Amino acid sequence: MDTPFTRLKGGVGAPQGFLTSAVSCGIKNPNAARLDLALIYSEKPCTSAGTFTTNRVKAAPVRVSQAHLRKGDLRAIIANSGNANACTGVLGIRDANAMCDAVANPLKLKRSEIGVASTGVIGLPMPMSRFEPKYDELLERLGPKNGSDVAAAIITSDTHAKEFAISFDLGEHRIRIGGCVKGAGMISPSMATMLCFITTDASISSENLRKSVLECVEESFNRITIDGDMSTNDSVIVLANGAAGMPMIRRNSSTCKIFRQALRLVMLELAKAVVRDGERTTKFVTVKVEGARTYLDAKKVAEAVCKSALVKSSWNGGDPNWGRIIHAVGYSRARIREELVDIHIGGKAACLGGLQAETSMDELREVVSHPEFEITINLNQGESIYTMYSSDLSPEYIDFNRSEYAYWKQARKDGLV
Amino acid sequence: MDTPFTRLKGGVGAPQGFLTSAVSCGIKNPNAARLDLALIYSEKPCTSAGTFTTNRVKAAPVRVSQAHLRKGDLRAIIANSGNANACTGVLGIRDANAMCDAVANPLKLKRSEIGVASTGVIGLPMPMSRFEPKYDELLERLGPKNGSDVAAAIITSDTHAKEFAISFDLGEHRIRIGGCVKGAGMISPSMATMLCFITTDASISSENLRKSVLECVEESFNRITIDGDMSTNDSVIVLANGAAGMPMIRRNSSTCKIFRQALRLVMLELAKAVVRDGERTTKFVTVKVEGARTYLDAKKVAEAVCKSALVKSSWNGGDPNWGRIIHAVGYSRARIREELVDIHIGGKAACLGGLQAETSMDELREVVSHPEFEITINLNQGESIYTMYSSDLSPEYIDFNRSEYAYWKQARKDGLV
Numbered sequence: 001m002d003t004p005f006t007r008l009k010g011g012v013g014a015p016q017g018f019l020t021s022a023v024s025c026g027i028k029n030p031n032a033a034r035l036d037l038a039l040i041y042s043e044k045p046c047t048s049a050g051t052f053t054t055n056r057v058k059a060a061p062v063r064v065s066q067a068h069l070r071k072g073d074l075r076a077i078i079a080n081s082g083n084a085n086a087c088t089g090v091l092g093i094r095d096a097n098a099m100c101d102a103v104a105n106p107l108k109l110k111r112s113e114i115g116v117a118s119t120g121v122i123g124l125p126m127p128m129s130r131f132e133p134k135y136d137e138l139l140e141r142l143g144p145k146n147g148s149d150v151a152a153a154i155i156t157s158d159t160h161a162k163e164f165a166i167s168f169d170l171g172e173h174r175i176r177i178g179g180c181v182k183g184a185g186m187i188s189p190s191m192a193t194m195l196c197f198i199t200t201d202a203s204i205s206s207e208n209l210r211k212s213v214l215e216c217v218e219e220s221f222n223r224i225t226i227d228g229d230m231s232t233n234d235s236v237i238v239l240a241n242g243a244a245g246m247p248m249i250r251r252n253s254s255t256c257k258i259f260r261q262a263l264r265l266v267m268l269e270l271a272k273a274v275v276r277d278g279e280r281t282t283k284f285v286t287v288k289v290e291g292a293r294t295y296l297d298a299k300k301v302a303e304a305v306c307k308s309a310l311v312k313s314s315w316n317g318g319d320p321n322w323g324r325i326i327h328a329v330g331y332s333r334a335r336i337r338e339e340l341v342d343i344h345i346g347g348k349a350a351c352l353g354g355l356q357a358e359t360s361m362d363e364l365r366e367v368v369s370h371p372e373f374e375i376t377i378n379l380n381q382g383e384s385i386y387t388m389y390s391s392d393l394s395p396e397y398i399d400f401n402r403s404e405y406a407y408w409k410q411a412r413k414d415g416l417v
Numbered sequence: 418m419d420t421p422f423t424r425l426k427g428g429v430g431a432p433q434g435f436l437t438s439a440v441s442c443g444i445k446n447p448n449a450a451r452l453d454l455a456l457i458y459s460e461k462p463c464t465s466a467g468t469f470t471t472n473r474v475k476a477a478p479v480r481v482s483q484a485h486l487r488k489g490d491l492r493a494i495i496a497n498s499g500n501a502n503a504c505t506g507v508l509g510i511r512d513a514n515a516m517c518d519a520v521a522n523p524l525k526l527k528r529s530e531i532g533v534a535s536t537g538v539i540g541l542p543m544p545m546s547r548f549e550p551k552y553d554e555l556l557e558r559l560g561p562k563n564g565s566d567v568a569a570a571i572i573t574s575d576t577h578a579k580e581f582a583i584s585f586d587l588g589e590h591r592i593r594i595g596g597c598v599k600g601a602g603m604i605s606p607s608m609a610t611m612l613c614f615i616t617t618d619a620s621i622s623s624e625n626l627r628k629s630v631l632e633c634v635e636e637s638f639n640r641i642t643i644d645g646d647m648s649t650n651d652s653v654i655v656l657a658n659g660a661a662g663m664p665m666i667r668r669n670s671s672t673c674k675i676f677r678q679a680l681r682l683v684m685l686e687l688a689k690a691v692v693r694d695g696e697r698t699t700k701f702v703t704v705k706v707e708g709a710r711t712y713l714d715a716k717k718v719a720e721a722v723c724k725s726a727l728v729k730s731s732w733n734g735g736d737p738n739w740g741r742i743i744h745a746v747g748y749s750r751a752r753i754r755e756e757l758v759d760i761h762i763g764g765k766a767a768c769l770g771g772l773q774a775e776t777s778m779d780e781l782r783e784v785v786s787h788p789e790f791e792i793t794i795n796l797n798q799g800e801s802i803y804t805m806y807s808s809d810l811s812p813e814y815i816d817f818n819r820s821e822y823a824y825w826k827q828a829r830k831d832g833l834v
Contacts, residue, residue, distance in 0.1 A: 057747025057755045087740055089756070089772045122740030123773055229727045230748040310646045310818055317819025323504055323539030330474025331647040338474045355506045356540055356834065361825055395812030401727055402734025408778055417773065
């Protein structure tokens, strides 16, 4: 981490003036008390911004949150895990609105000041009867905490909760940014995480916050992939409440530059945490493309390599298979010349000028045996670069994703299908 | 099969005037006598056509065969399995030329009348010293056979040899078309099979044959996917020797129409055979997209669904998961409206208007439990259609593709690396 940033405990509760809460409604698992409904609330009015899935099939909460952000700023977020409220039609919209209404009235907010997010199985009706008895408890539990309750409540197939928070100084004012994320499956650009919430006590206009979020998402969440599948529910929502008492961050100012650097850091740490916790994956691979003719060429190469089933299988097997990497480079549709391509694995030359390099196979295998390593692909045709973060693909991933029949059986038990 | 076509035994040897041969050089497996070097030769001069991988990383034999086809017509094809001769630089070109020369002189042909193809591991030098002692035997064995020796010699991770041949009448003349294919991994449009050779005793100009091949490949090999990885070696080469004694097939004639129908049938049967024999896969799924605004929209939807790791995992698990199908439809970049999408599985409605249909889950699960089934996705926005053939993705596929270290160890033993 760069010097000016200090890591804090917790996530969305770390900045001043944010209260959090989470309860268990039995959606994720009817038989175990796992947190699955969460609330984030700012004591002061906020500015806000969000980016959402570019999938044309959008979950109801995505549509509702987008509409609310168009109307003005959010001040609270309600989120559940276990059911994505996707492909649920007008009933889904009704249910997402009902979730907003359930907390808007007690918090004395307008419905349009609430952001709503859901994650879980697609195509099953929301079990609203499981939420309703729990709203009171959700509101009662609201208090100044570090936000770990929210991080725990939004995870699904994740193996652990993921949050990150930092503090840094802007002039005489100490600013905090905190966030949580859930990921695990259906992870691919654009807009890679399924759900990510970020809070800050900085003062920043809605317009400036929106631009900052777009810029930072492009360099973090849009650069990760696990399985290449883009979700229907991907949402990043950021709330800024100004509780640190600083003057408004002006666009193009030096404070704005530092703020964006901090926001990017938080998003990148959360994005990487999603890849590291990919469903049943075992490797975290940084793929750096250099020497491309254009940014787009570099991006195409990185995406082709990071999404190739054969490349990902070889990573799973600890095989430094540069032949499969260059074959994906070749079909990326980027303008490349085979005889110019260099590939380094963990800094060691695997392929030079399109041909096998001198490095011994044992040295390369040693690199790939580690849980994290870096691959550099130099196209030697220009100056453009692009970096992506990817995982392997494991037999266990496929086994894990073979069937969602159990969810359907539960929905039938609940009388929903 | 349509009425006028009769299936024949064998493959590339079924048409008149083609001789075949295959020998074992110990490339595929040094310890077991498996055929791995094959030769196809026409007793009469041929017209010829080919389509090749669009991967910018092209194996040496692809470059050499393309150059030979530009110079004129081919009359023979030499092919090996076990080593792809890809990413092998100028030495690879030298070796591909040497394979052509080894048979050109004894057959009294020019080097440029020979097509050459290789399939196997990428990035390792060709073990030429294993071929050289076997060329004489390859030429001695050349004779009138049905071509099953060639089909057996080109397979790699395939579980069985794949060939198909038919006869049909054009006026008073009986015409035969036969072909063989190898596939299994690295299978994706465009130019999906790694190697496919087709022979016919029809009389057709090079120009007309080239157009026929392009049209038929587009509707067969370019419509299949197993793992979404496009190979460096994909080659389809077609030889026509006119041995049936018929007059030349004229463009746009009724006989040309029947010939193309027959050629398409052979290619489609071979392409489907590749998917059915996908590496460690268990399902053959036909995905029909209907009601798209344009052909390109229909194609984008079919490709997104057929390449989704999550959709393929659910097929592996026998789970009729329409939620994952519609989520892939959504991120396909085709212009779709969620509320118009209908999905039928085995003719039974799974999703109507973007919402779960009435069909019971048990009925849908019964369909998906079969090794072959059909999914229809109607976008209800236009008249365009597109059909693709896909497999599931299995834990065993990944396990199978985890490491090619054994090939490298063999190459080291051979003193090649």
